[in-house]
Amino acid sequence: LYITKLISEGETKFWTRDKGTEVRNKILSEFELSGESILVIDFTGVEIVDFSFASEVVAISVSRLAKELSGKHILIRGMNKSVEENVSVAIERAALCVLIYEDENAWKLIGKYSDALLTTFKLIKDLKKTDTPTLAEKLNSTIPVMNNRLRALTDLGLVIKEESSAPSGGKQYNYYCII
Amino acid sequence: LFFRVHNVLNRESFVDLSDHLQKNVDEIFNTNNIEVDLSDIRFSEPAGIVGLIIFTRFLYNEYGIKSIIKMPNNVEAHKYLLNAGITKDKGVITEFENINNSMYLQTILNKLGIAGNKTTSVNFIAVTDIVSEEDIKNVNKKFEDWMVDNNYSEEEKNDLQVLVSELCQNISQHSETVQNGVFLMQGYTYKSLGDEKRCIISIGDTGIGIKGSLDKKKKINEAARWEDDYTIRMVLKNGLSSKEDDQFRGNGFFNLQRLAKKHNLNFYIHSHGGLFYCEYSESKLSKKIQQTIYPIKGTQVSFELRTKKHK
Numbered sequence: 001l002y003i004t005k006l007i008s009e010g011e012t013k014f015w016t017r018d019k020g021t022e023v024r025n026k027i028l029s030e031f032e033l034s035g036e037s038i039l040v041i042d043f044t045g046v047e048i049v050d051f052s053f054a055s056e057v058v059a060i061s062v063s064r065l066a067k068e069l070s071g072k073h074i075l076i077r078g079m080n081k082s083v084e085e086n087v088s089v090a091i092e093r094a095a096l097c098v099l100i101y102e103d104e105n106a107w108k109l110i111g112k113y114s115d116a117l118l119t120t121f122k123l124i125k126d127l128k129k130t131d132t133p134t135l136a137e138k139l140n141s142t143i144p145v146m147n148n149r150l151r152a153l154t155d156l157g158l159v160i161k162e163e164s165s166a167p168s169g170g171k172q173y174n175y176y177c178i179i
Numbered sequence: 180l181f182f183r184v185h186n187v188l189n190r191e192s193f194v195d196l197s198d199h200l201q202k203n204v205d206e207i208f209n210t211n212n213i214e215v216d217l218s219d220i221r222f223s224e225p226a227g228i229v230g231l232i233i234f235t236r237f238l239y240n241e242y243g244i245k246s247i248i249k250m251p252n253n254v255e256a257h258k259y260l261l262n263a264g265i266t267k268d269k270g271v272i273t274e275f276e277n278i279n280n281s282m283y284l285q286t287i288l289n290k291l292g293i294a295g296n297k298t299t300s301v302n303f304i305a306v307t308d309i310v311s312e313e314d315i316k317n318v319n320k321k322f323e324d325w326m327v328d329n330n331y332s333e334e335e336k337n338d339l340q341v342l343v344s345e346l347c348q349n350i351s352q353h354s355e356t357v358q359n360g361v362f363l364m365q366g367y368t369y370k371s372l373g374d375e376k377r378c379i380i381s382i383g384d385t386g387i388g389i390k391g392s393l394d395k396k397k398k399i400n401e402a403a404r405w406e407d408d409y410t411i412r413m414v415l416k417n418g419l420s421s422k423e424d425d426q427f428r429g430n431g432f433f434n435l436q437r438l439a440k441k442h443n444l445n446f447y448i449h450s451h452g453g454l455f456y457c458e459y460s461e462s463k464l465s466k467k468i469q470q471t472i473y474p475i476k477g478t479q480v481s482f483e484l485r486t487k488k489h490k
Contacts, residue, residue, distance in 0.1 A: 048337045050344040082337035
C-alpha cells in the first residue's frame with residue numbers, strides 16, 4: 001500500500017482544477033516511484049474539496065487505471081460527508097466508480113456502477129480468489145457476460161487480474177479482490 | 180440617447196437595457212454614445228450592477244462606444260454604487276455624470292486603505308476581479324465569513340463555497356473574457372420579514388458565452404442549432420462540458436441546479452441572447468423564466484440565498 005494524506009502540507013480546503021492537477025501529478029508520480037500497487041488517498045482532516053479538485057485528483061486518477069496505470073489500484077478513505085458528496089458527484093459525472101475503504105466492515109463503492117457490477121465485486125471479495133467460469137456459475141450467468149464485468153472491474157482497479165496456465169495448456173486468469 | 184433606470188437597479192434593468200439597445204440600435208451607433216441614467220434609483224442589487232458593467236463593456240468591446248452613467252441623486256444609493264465599484268471602468272469604457280466628487284474621493288481613499296472608515300463588514304464584497312486561484316480563495320473566504328455570521332451549517336457552507344468556486348472557475352477556464360471577470364456579493368437583513376437575512380452573489384464576464392464555448396469546441400454537435408436560452412437550460416440539466424475530449428469537466432452549471440434545489444436558492448443566468456431564472460422553495464422549483472433578449476456578449480450568474488430557516 002502507498003498511502004498519501006492530502007492534508008500533509010497543512011491545507012484542509014482544496015479548491016480549483018489547477019490545484020487538483022498539481023496535487024494529482026504529485027501523488028501519482030510519488031506512487032509510481034514507490035513501486036506499490038495500491039494507492040490509498042487519505043482525505044482525513046480535509047474539510048472541503050470542490051468538484052473540479054475532486055475530478056482532477058480522484059476521477060482522472062481512476063480513469064488512468066485502465067490505461068497508463070494498468071495493474072494499479074486506488075482506494076479512498078477518511079472523507080467527511082461533504083467531501084464524499086463532492087467526490088461522488090465528480091466521479092459519477094465521469095461515469096466511473098471508486099472504492100471507499102475504512103475497514104473490513106466499512107467499505108462501499110461510490111460513483112456510477114450497476115447492481116450487477118456490485119454483486120460481482122462482492123462475490124469476488126467473498127471468494128478471495130476466483131475465475132470467470134466460477135463466477136458465471138455462481139451468478140447463473142454466462143462467461144461472456146462475466147468477462148465484460150471483470151473487464152470493467154479490472155479497468156476500475158477494483159480487482160487484481162493474474163494470468164496463469166490452464167490445465168489444458170492455454171492461459172487462464174484468476175481474479176482477486178483488492179480488499 | 181439616454182435610458183433611465185427607475186427606482187431599482189437589478190437584473191430586470193439588464194433586460195430593459197437589452198430592449199432599449201434593440202429598439203435604438205441605429206441611433207446609438209450614429210451618435211456613438213449612450214447615457215444610462217441612474218439619477219432616479221434608490222437601491223441597487225448585485226445582479227443589476229454586474230449587468231450594467233457587462234452592458235457597458237459589451238458596447239465598448241463590440242462597437243467602441245463609451246457609455247455615460249448618470250449617478251443617483253439619492254445620497255445612499257450614490258454612495259453604495261461608488262463603494263460597490265461601479266466606477267471600475269471609468270475612463271475608456273464609461274464616464275460618469277452627476278458624480279459626487281467628495282464621495283468619490285472618499286471611495287478611492289477607502290480602497291487605498293487610507294481613510295479611517297474603511298468598511299470591514301463581511302456583509303458586502305465590492306466588485307472584485309476573478310483571475311487567479313488566489314482570487315477565488317479570497318472571495319470564498321469572505322463568503323464563508325458571511326455564512327458563519329449567519330449560522331449556516333457546515334454542509335451549507337461547504338456546498339455553497341463549492342458553487343462559488345465552480346462558477347468563478349468557469350470564468351477563468353472557459354469564458355475567454357475580454358476584461359477580467361467580476362464577483363460582487365451583498366448581504367441584506369429584512370426587518371419587515373422578521374430579520375430574515377439574504378445574500379446575493381453575482382459573477383460575470385464579457386466572454387464568448389455558454390453556447391459560444393460549446394460551439395467552439397464542437398463538443399455537442401446539435402448545440403450549433405440551439406438558441407442561447409435553450410443552451411442554458413441544457414447545461415443546467417446535463418452539465419455539458421465545452422472542453423473537448425474531457426469527460427471530467429462541465430459540472431458548474433449542473434451543480435448550480437442541483438444545489439439550488441438542495442438549498443432553495445433563486446438563481447439567474449444571462450448568456451448572450453438567453454436568460455434563465457429559477458426559484459426554488461422547499462426543494463421544489465416554484466418559478467421558472469426562460470427568455471431571449473437582444474444578445475449582449477458575456478455571461479452572468481447570480482444567486483440568492485435566504486436564511487429564514489435559521490431564525
